[in-house]
Structure formats: structure tokens, C-alpha cells
Amino acid sequence: MKISTLVTAACVAFQGTAAAVVSGKPSTFIRDYDKRDLLQDVVTWDEHSLFIHGKRAMIFSGEVHPWRLPVPSLWLDLFEKIKALGYNTVSFYVDWNLLEGKQGEFRADGVFAYEPFFEAATKAGIWLIARPGPYINAEVAAGGLPGWLQRIKGMIRTNADDYMEATELYVASIGAIIAKAQITNGGPVILYQPENEYSGGIPPAVFPDAPYFQRVIDQVRKAGIVVPLINNDAWSGGHNAPGTGLGEVDIYAHDNYPIGFDCSDPTVWPANGLRTDQYSTRVEISPNTPYTIPEFQGGAFSPWGGWPIDKCAELVNQEAERVLYKNNYAAGISIMNLYMTYGGLNWGNLGHYGGFSTYDYGAAIKADRTITREKYSEAKLQAQFLKASPDYLTAVPTNLSTTLYTDNVNLAVTPVIGSEAPSSFYIVRHNIYNSTETTTYRLNIATSAGKLTVPRLGGKLTLNGRDSKVHVTDYNVGGTTLLYSTAEVFTWKKFDSGKVLILYGGPEELHEASIVSTAKPTIIEGKGVTTKSIDGNVVLQWKTSASRSIVKIGDLSVYILDRNSAYNYWVPDLADGSAVIVKAGYLVRTAATKGNTLQLTGDFNATTPFEVIGAPKSAKKLTINGQPVAIETSKSTGSWHGLVKYQRPFINIPDLERLQWKSTDALPEIQTSYADSAWPSADKKTSTNTYRNLTTPTSLYSSDYGFHYGYLIYRGHFVATGQETTITIYTQGRNAYGTSAWLNGVDLGSNAGDAIVGDTNTTYTLGKLSKGKKYVLTMLMDNMGYDGNWVIGSDSMKNPNGILHYEFAGRKQSDITWKLTGNLGGEDYVDKTRGPLNEGGLFPERQGWHQQKPPTNGWKASKPTTGISKAGVAFYTAELDLHIPKGWDVPLSFTFKKTKSNEKFRAQLYVNGYQFGKYINNIGPQVDFSVPQGILNYQGSNTVALTLWAQQPSGAKLEGLSLTAGTPVLTALENVELVPMPKYAKRAGAY
Numbered sequence: 001m002k003i004s005t006l007v008t009a010a011c012v013a014f015q016g017t018a019a020a021v022v023s024g025k026p027s028t029f030i031r032d033y034d035k036r037d038l039l040q041d042v043v044t045w046d047e048h049s050l051f052i053h054g055k056r057a058m059i060f061s062g063e064v065h066p067w068r069l070p071v072p073s074l075w076l077d078l079f080e081k082i083k084a085l086g087y088n089t090v091s092f093y094v095d096w097n098l099l100e101g102k103q104g105e106f107r108a109d110g111v112f113a114y115e116p117f118f119e120a121a122t123k124a125g126i127w128l129i130a131r132p133g134p135y136i137n138a139e140v141a142a143g144g145l146p147g148w149l150q151r152i153k154g155m156i157r158t159n160a161d162d163y164m165e166a167t168e169l170y171v172a173s174i175g176a177i178i179a180k181a182q183i184t185n186g187g188p189v190i191l192y193q194p195e196n197e198y199s200g201g202i203p204p205a206v207f208p209d210a211p212y213f214q215r216v217i218d219q220v221r222k223a224g225i226v227v228p229l230i231n232n233d234a235w236s237g238g239h240n241a242p243g244t245g246l247g248e249v250d251i252y253a254h255d256n257y258p259i260g261f262d263c264s265d266p267t268v269w270p271a272n273g274l275r276t277d278q279y280s281t282r283v284e285i286s287p288n289t290p291y292t293i294p295e296f297q298g299g300a301f302s303p304w305g306g307w308p309i310d311k312c313a314e315l316v317n318q319e320a321e322r323v324l325y326k327n328n329y330a331a332g333i334s335i336m337n338l339y340m341t342y343g344g345l346n347w348g349n350l351g352h353y354g355g356f357s358t359y360d361y362g363a364a365i366k367a368d369r370t371i372t373r374e375k376y377s378e379a380k381l382q383a384q385f386l387k388a389s390p391d392y393l394t395a396v397p398t399n400l401s402t403t404l405y406t407d408n409v410n411l412a413v414t415p416v417i418g419s420e421a422p423s424s425f426y427i428v429r430h431n432i433y434n435s436t437e438t439t440t441y442r443l444n445i446a447t448s449a450g451k452l453t454v455p456r457l458g459g460k461l462t463l464n465g466r467d468s469k470v471h472v473t474d475y476n477v478g479g480t481t482l483l484y485s486t487a488e489v490f491t492w493k494k495f496d497s498g499k500v501l502i503l504y505g506g507p508e509e510l511h512e513a514s515i516v517s518t519a520k521p522t523i524i525e526g527k528g529v530t531t532k533s534i535d536g537n538v539v540l541q542w543k544t545s546a547s548r549s550i551v552k553i554g555d556l557s558v559y560i561l562d563r564n565s566a567y568n569y570w571v572p573d574l575a576d577g578s579a580v581i582v583k584a585g586y587l588v589r590t591a592a593t594k595g596n597t598l599q600l601t602g603d604f605n606a607t608t609p610f611e612v613i614g615a616p617k618s619a620k621k622l623t624i625n626g627q628p629v630a631i632e633t634s635k636s637t638g639s640w641h642g643l644v645k646y647q648r649p650f651i652n653i654p655d656l657e658r659l660q661w662k663s664t665d666a667l668p669e670i671q672t673s674y675a676d677s678a679w680p681s682a683d684k685k686t687s688t689n690t691y692r693n694l695t696t697p698t699s700l701y702s703s704d705y706g707f708h709y710g711y712l713i714y715r716g717h718f719v720a721t722g723q724e725t726t727i728t729i730y731t732q733g734r735n736a737y738g739t740s741a742w743l744n745g746v747d748l749g750s751n752a753g754d755a756i757v758g759d760t761n762t763t764y765t766l767g768k769l770s771k772g773k774k775y776v777l778t779m780l781m782d783n784m785g786y787d788g789n790w791v792i793g794s795d796s797m798k799n800p801n802g803i804l805h806y807e808f809a810g811r812k813q814s815d816i817t818w819k820l821t822g823n824l825g826g827e828d829y830v831d832k833t834r835g836p837l838n839e840g841g842l843f844p845e846r847q848g849w850h851q852q853k854p855p856t857n858g859w860k861a862s863k864p865t866t867g868i869s870k871a872g873v874a875f876y877t878a879e880l881d882l883h884i885p886k887g888w889d890v891p892l893s894f895t896f897k898k899t900k901s902n903e904k905f906r907a908q909l910y911v912n913g914y915q916f917g918k919y920i921n922n923i924g925p926q927v928d929f930s931v932p933q934g935i936l937n938y939q940g941s942n943t944v945a946l947t948l949w950a951q952q953p954s955g956a957k958l959e960g961l962s963l964t965a966g967t968p969v970l971t972a973l974e975n976v977e978l979v980p981m982p983k984y985a986k987r988a989g990a991y
């Protein structure tokens with residue numbers, strides 16, 4: 001379609017729907033600066049913001065990866081918790097690696113299906129930004145690229161035909177699934193990001209390569225994607241910006257992680273973390289698109305041997321949200337996605353080798369879906385504010401100054417000045433952004449009543465440590481003008497009964513607000529607010545305290561809170577576009593009206609007094625989670641009051657050490673009697689791997705045989721001459737990997753790994769071997785996954801794992817013949833339900849014993865806390881019955897007790913066949929392994945399986961293993977469905 005025809009049609013359409021345009025006009029839909037076709041008119045934009053159906057929208061978004069919580073019936077819970085924050089959008093990556101484990105076979109069903117994710121988003125009223133790669137990085141194994149790409153010749157993420165062809169099926173298939181869910185088809189998807197952080201390359205790759213990127217775009221368009229395309233430049237480097245020609249996206253976007261990933265001392269924010277040139281840089285790079293950050297720091301991840309993940313929540317805490325996010329508002333951001341908002345879990349080998357089994361990320365919502373971090377509440381204050389402030393979307397950032405707007409040079413202020421509407425936003429922070437000083441100031445502002453210095457009633461404002469404030473001027477509260485407020489706006493609403501404005505401040509701060517009104521103020525609740533009428537304004541001044549004040553001025557009620565109290569307020573939308581304000585506790589999810597009943601849903605972690613402010617006039621009754629609740633109407637405010645009782649249920653948490661554990665040897669391969677005739681032979685004399693040249697007679701790269709994830713086992717056969725002295729083996733399995741080796745059952749030693757060592761050269765002393773006797777060297781290795789491919793031209797994803805080289809002293813290399821195995825079937829993986837990455841190559845995994853009802857007849861009764869007495873691997877399984885009462889959301893995790901002296905062992909935890917943890921006692925740091933309901937049957941029996949690999953001659957046992965339950969939350973969450981979990985069945989061809 002040519003642009004001219006579409007634009008004409010669109011202009012007519014927009015004239016027809018002018019009433020739907022709230023503020024501003026979508027005039028720049030006519031993009032004469034840009035000759036690309038516009039394929040739809042539902043999602044448009046100008047330099048300020050997106051328009052959705054012609055209406056300006058702030059896109060406040062949180063990143064969630066559905067595959068990091070593989071329980072589709074829990075996705076609605078995440079969406080509702082995000083919607084309750086006041087966000088309207090979720091951004092998601094798709095991990096190609098999980099969907100095309102075998103080249104040419106794309107599978108996105110069961111826990112890997114996207115339709116339920118889209119349905120849940122729609123139900124919660126959340127828009128989606130789709131980011132399916134093909135490359136995603138995302139701290140996943142291989143950056144999301146399937147292992148078989150190690151065998152292609154062409155460079156990854158380049159225009160090489162074999163690489164592009166390898167992506168075709170995936171992009172066409174996932175593209176079609178996403179295309180159906182676009183907003184143009186009534187679905188939730190509003191934006192699409194092809195590729196990922198296309199920002200760095202080295203020779204021999206051409207970088208940046210516009211024809212390559214254009215080909216990626218063409219693939220996406222061919223798959224039916226019509227919504228605007230965004231990119232995510234890793235920094236504001238201008239790659240693929242509109243106007244650059246071939247390979248340009250529609251809306252330029254860049255990522256930003258200002259305080260980095262070092263959570264070791266979470267109180268340290270690095271030097272120069274905060275950018276002050278974001279607005280000017282964006283205008284230079286892409287003047288006609290809204291300022292978009294598709295990944296802004298929402299937390300951080302922790303590596304093997306690193307810090308407990310809560311430290312990352314501390315680094316990127318509520319103070320970081322205040323300082324860093326408000327700095328984005330100072331740059332006029334209108335599309336902001338916080339990476340991560342729910343991080344989730346690196347189950348079944350999907351994580352990269354730089355991290356362990358949780359991807360909690362220290363995010364606002366914890367991996368166990370609880371929302372007790374203060375940063376969740378702070379994010380809500382900000383998102384609700386922007387949701388209530390449409391004028392922000394057209395306000396324009398001006399230059400930051402340390403002198404013009406306050407009387408204190410230690411403060412930096414950026415005015416974001418109203419253009420199409422009068423409201424302006426003065427964003428204040430410490431000039432040294434990580435300062436922990438307490439700084440007082442008076443603020444100079446320009447208002448419709450002239451230039452003012454506030455507070456006007458005397459005293460000083462305070463910026464307390466790592467904080468930042470948005471001081472508004474000429475702020476529109478449903479037709480009443482808030483001339484200014486030094487206290488921050490949480491939200492405001494226009495109800496049948498009048499307007500409510502909620503202001504909040506930090507503890508003990510002095511604040512002042514001025515409302516344009518000649519009405520006489522009445523204090524209807526609290527004390528401590530001074531009122532004064534000045535020049536047609538009612539000026540309020542107060543010192544923040546934990547007790548609430550309400551001042552009524554005409555039809556406006558100003559609620560004055562401290563920040564901690566504001567955390568308890570929620571603003572659930574009603575279907576007609578209005579909302580109610582609810583003061584409660586842990587979570588308010590939704591509001592609806594039916595007849596004369598207001599229906600609320602929410603979760604409670606304590607007995608909670610609640611208040612409903614602004615119930616619709618038609619509503620006389622209230623239900624919470626479907627139950628009628630008694631209410632009293634306040635005479636002074638008209639609000640409803642009531643109480644939700646919480647009676648902590650008795651939850652019987654079984655003692656894992658007292659389960660009926662059964663155990664069997666998991667490494668029969670080290671016995672001399674073991675026959676590996678059914679194993680694949682490592683007999684490929686050449687390798688197509690372009691990353692590393694073969695230095696062995698046959699390839700021992702696991703990828704050449706289709707084994708990419710989980711434990712690998714090699715068996716090298718030779719007939720001794722008696723001349724052998726040592727074998728030196730160079731292995732690579734990546735950070736924190738380990739190995740153990742045996743010769744005819746004799747322990748040659750283990751390498752128990754190191755957090756940052758990914759490859760090792762080990763020399764094994766063989767002793768005196770008998771001439772003419774057959775020997776087999778069995779080597780077990782943990783394989784932590786492949787590299788990402790961030791730098792184009794490095795082809796680092798192709799760096800293989802396995803045995804990369806060996807030397808056989810006194811003999812020829814070719815005197816050894818090798819067999820190897822990983823997961824049964826390799827790329828022809830057996831377990832289509834749990835996907836291509838879930839299981840590794842241990843004997844019990846190949847048999848499928850990690851699933852329910854394994855054939856334990858004849859196994860001995862032994863538990864993991866008894867363990868084994870020599871190097872080797874034991875397999876344990878037990879039934880775990882749970883009887884968690886329905887209606888309660890109880891986070892459960894498996895907790896390993898670390899031994900005092902760093903005993904060398906590692907374990908894998910399987911729950912109902914899904915691998916939910918890799919524990920490494922001598923490396924850590926993870927000891928708690930959250931397992932979601934739905935994987936765990938909360939009302940019935942479960943099969944827990946554990947592999948315990950002792951990497952020291954004395955063997956190993958678990959110091960302790962327990963099930964840990966968090967606070968039971970009385971929940972509105974409906975029945976959580978069990979995911980498909982095939983039971984053990986004898987596997988054809990299992991060896």
C-alpha cells in the first residue's frame with residue numbers, strides 16, 4: 001500500500017472519531033518525513049507518544065517471560081498484579097530455543113503455547129510488546145538460539161543465507177501466532193521488536209548491516225506483523241533509527257541499565273550512572289518518535305558464586321526507582337518497559353551459564369509471585385501518577401539546572417513544560433545522583449499565576465537522600481487546577497460525589513499545595529494542615545505524618561498521606577473507564593459493578609480494614625472475592641469502610657527428610673560390565689563448527705551429535721599396551737560446570753568447578769595398565785549451556801561444549817574410540833511436553849525416571865541426606881503429598897542446607913518431571929528453589945526426584961532438604977490448573 005492512500009483514508013477516519021482523541025491530535029500519522037508504508041491505523045505515534053485507537057497513551061510496561069513461569073493458569077495472576085500497579089503493558093521475549101529443539105519442527109503447545117498468555121493479557125486489560133528475537137540474549141542459554149545452529153556455516157545474526165533460512169520457520173510460525181493477537185485483530189499486541197540489541201559487531205561481520213536488518217524486518221512483515229516495529233539499541237547509538245534508510249524500525253528505542261549488575265554492595269550506585277542527555281540525544285537520533293526505553297533497569301541478575309538475589313532487589317530498590325525512573329520522566333519518556341517486573345525461574349536448563357536456577361532479578365514481583373518488596377509499591381505510586389496525568393504526554397523537557405529552580409546547588413531540577421496543556425512537571429533530585437544527604441530547598445516555578453517561590457507559607461522543602469520528586473504545576477484535577485504541589489500526586493478521580501485528589505510525601509517532610517479556588521477549605525479529617533487563601537487560591541501546608549488528613553475545597557477532597565500509607569491505596573478500573581479508589585492491604589486486583597453491587601477482588605496477607613472511596617452511586621452493596629462484605633458509610637467522606645478477616649490457615653508442610661525415599665545408582669556407566677552399544681558413536685571425522693577447528697581424530701563436540709543441554713557422558717574405549725601413562729583432557733562446560741572421570745570403575749578424580757571457570761585441562765594419571773586389556777574411560781560432565789551471541793561477528797554461540805581436545809601420553813589419539821550421550825534422543829528429544837531442554841544425559845534421565853511413578857521396585861530405601869560414600873551419582877525419588885487449602889496462595893520452595901565445609905557435590909531437583917533447580921554446594925549461592933503451584937499439585941501427590949553427584953572420593957550427602965512455605969495469602973486467584981505432566985513410561989530405545 002502506498003502511504004498517500006492510507007493517510008487520506010486515515011485522516012477521514014480520524015475526523016470521524018475526533019471525540020475519541022483525548023488530548024493532542026494524531027496529525028503526525030501523516031509521516032511525510034518517512035516514506036515507508038503504514039500498515040494499520042490503530043497504533044500511531046508522534047514525537048510525544050503513541051496513540052492507540054487515536055488516543056494518546058503512556059506505555060508503562062513490565063517485562064515478563066511466560067516461559068519462566070511455565071504454568072499458563074498463573075499468567076493472569078501476573079497480569080493482574082501488574083495492572084494493579086497502574087501499568088498498562090507487558091513486554092515479553094520468546095525463547096526460540098524452547099520451540100524448535102529440532103530444526104524444522106516448531107512446537108508451541110502446552111506450557112509453551114502463547115494463546116493463553118494473550119488471553120490472560122486481554123482479560124486483565126494489558127497490552128503487549130512482542131519481542132521474539134530470533135536472538136534475545138535474556139540471560140538464557142545461547143541467547144535463545146537453538147543448539148543446532150552450532151552446525152551452520154554462516155555467521156549468526158548476519159545476512160548469511162543459511163542463518164537467515166534457519167530462522168525462517170521460527171519467525172514465520174511465531175510471527176503468525178503473534179500476528180493473530182495484534183490489536184488490529186482485537187488482540188493485545190501493540191508493538192513488535194525484531195532482533196535484539198543489534199548494537200555491536202566486529203569483523204569479519206559487516207556491522208551494522210542494513211540489508212540484514214531489512215531482511216529481518218521483511219520476514220516479520222511477511223509473517224503478518226502490521227503493528228509498529230521498535231528496536232532496542234543497547235545504548236543510544238542510533239542504530240536502525242527511522243530515517244536511516246534500509247533496515248530502519250518505526251520507533252527508535254534504546255535500553256538502559258544505569259546502576260549495573262554488581263549487587264555485592266547494594267548501597268553503592270556507580271559513578272556517572274545517571275544520564276542527563278537522554279532527551280537531547282533522542283531528539284537528535286529520532287525527532288519524530290516517542291522516547292522509548294524497551295528495557296530499563298528493574299533489577300539485576302546474579303551469577304554462579306554470586307550474591308543471594310535479594311541483594312539485587314536491594315540494589316535496584318524503591319529509592320533507585322525514584323531516582324532513576326523519574327530521571328526518565330525528566331527526559332519525557334512515554335514508552336517505558338521495566339526489565340524485569342516479574343523475572344521468574346530458570347527451570348529445565350533454559351538459563352545461561354552466567355546464572356543459576358532463578359531469574360528473580362530482584363524485580364518488583366518476586367519469582368514466587370509475591371509482592372512484598374517495597375519497590376512494588378513505589379512503582380505503583382509512579383505508574384498511577386502517570387496514568388492520572390495525560391498532560392505529561394505532551395509536556396516537553398527543558399534543560400536541567402542546578403541554579404535556576406532552587407536555592408540549593410546540590411539539587412538538579414529538570415522542568416518538563418506543558419506544551420498542548422498547561423501542566424508542567426518539575427523533577428528534582430540530587431545533582432550527585434547517589435547522594436545520601438538530606439537537602440533543604442525552596443523551589444522556583446512558573447505558574448499561570450506567575451513566578452512563585454514555594455513554599456509560600458514559610459519553611460523549606462526537603463529531599464531526603466536518594467530520592468527524586470515530581471512537583472507539578474497547573475495540574476488538571478478534573479477541571480480544578482492544582483496551581484502547584486510539592487507533595488507528589490498519587491492519583492485523582494472525578495466521582496459522582498465529587499473529586500478526590502491523593503497527595504503523598506516522605507516521612508516528616510514539609511509540603512505545600514495550592515488549589516485554584518475561592519471556596520472555603522474545610523478540614524474533614526486529621527489535624528496539622530494549615531490553610532490560607534491567597535489570590536484566589538487555597539494554600540495548604542503540612543508536615544507529613546502517618547495519620548491522614550482530608551481537606552475539602554468545593555467539590556474537591558484532598559487526601560494527604562505519607563508515602564507508606566499511600567502504598568495501601570489501589571485504583572482498580574471499572575469497565576466504563578471510571579475507577580474506584582480502594583485502601584486495603586496486600587493487593588486489590590479488580591473492580592466491577594453488577595446491578596447494585598460493587599465487586600472487588602484482591603488478596604490479603606493479614607486482617608485488613610478497607611475503605612472504598614468513590615463507589616459508584618448505583619452501588620449499595622459490596623462483595624470481595626465474591627463474598628458479601630458488611631460496609632459502613634463514613635458520614636464525613638461518604639466512603640465505605642469494612643474489614644476483611646484473615647485467619648492464618650494451618651498448613652501442613654511435610655518434612656522432606658521423612659518421605660519414603662527410594663534410591664538407585666545413577667551412573668551404571670562406570671561399571672566395567674556396562675554396555676554402551678546403543679549409544680551414539682562420536683565418529684564424525686569432520687565438524688561444520690566454524691568456531692573451533694577439530695584437534696581430535698573425530699569430533700567430540702556435543703553439538704555435532706545433537707546434545708546441547710544437561711549432563712553429558714563420554715566413554716572412551718581403548719586396548720592397553722601397558723605404555724600409557726596419562727590422559728590429558730580438555731573439557732568445556734562453562735561457568736560452574738564440573739566433571740568426574742573413571743577408568744574401568746576406578747575413580748580418576750573430579751573437577752568440582754568454579755564459578756567463573758568454563759573450561760579445564762585435566763591430566764589423569766592412569767597407573768599401570770594391563771597389556772591387551774580393554775579399558776573404558778567414562779567421563780561425566782555438567783553442561784551449563786552455550787554462550788550468547790551478543791557481538792555480531794564473534795559467532796560466540798557456536799563455541800562448543802564437551803571434550804574439545806585430549807592427549808594420550810604414550811599412545812596415539814586415535815587409539816581411543818568414543819561414544820557419548822546427552823539427553824535421550826538429542827534433538828529428537830523424547831519429552832515433547834516439557835520441551836527440548838528439560839532433561840540431561842544421566843541414566844535415570846534417559847529412562848525418564850525423573851517423572852511420576854518411576855519403577856522403584858527393587859530400589860533401596862535411602863534418602864539424599866544419607867547420600868553416597870564415594871564419588872558417583874545417586875538418584876532419589878519420593879512421593880510428596882500436599883494438602884494446601886484451596887483459596888490460599890502459598891509460595892513453596894525446596895531449601896537445601898549448605899554444608900559447613902563446602903563439600904563438593906551438585907544436585908538436580910525434579911518436581912513431577914520438570915527440572916526446577918541445579919544446586920551446587922561448593923559454588924552457590926542459590927539454596928532456595930521456588931517451585932510454582934501447577935507444577936506442584938497442592939492438593940494431591942507429587943513426585944520429587946533428585947540426582948546427587950558427589951565430586952569427592954568420600955562421597956556426599958545433603959546436609960538438609962526442606963520444603964519452605966511463605967506467608968499464606970488469602971487469594972482471589974482462581975483454581976490453578978496442573979500443567980501436563982506425563983508419568984513414567986518405558987521409553988523405546990532408552991539405553
Ligand SMILES: *[C@@H]1O[C@H](CO)[C@@H](O)[C@H](O)[C@H]1NC(C)=O
Pocket residue numbers: 267268269270271272434435
Ligand atoms: C557515589 O558515586 C561516586 C562517584 O560519583 C562513587 O565514588 C561512590 O562510590 C558512590 N557512592 C555510593 C554510596 O554509591
Ligand SMILES: *[C@@H]1O[C@H](CO)[C@@H](O)[C@H](O)[C@H]1NC(C)=O
Pocket residue numbers: 371372373585586605606967
Ligand atoms: C503483607 O504484605 C505487606 C505489603 O506487601 C508486607 O509489607 C508485609 O510484610 C506482608 N506481611 C506478611 C506477614 O507477609
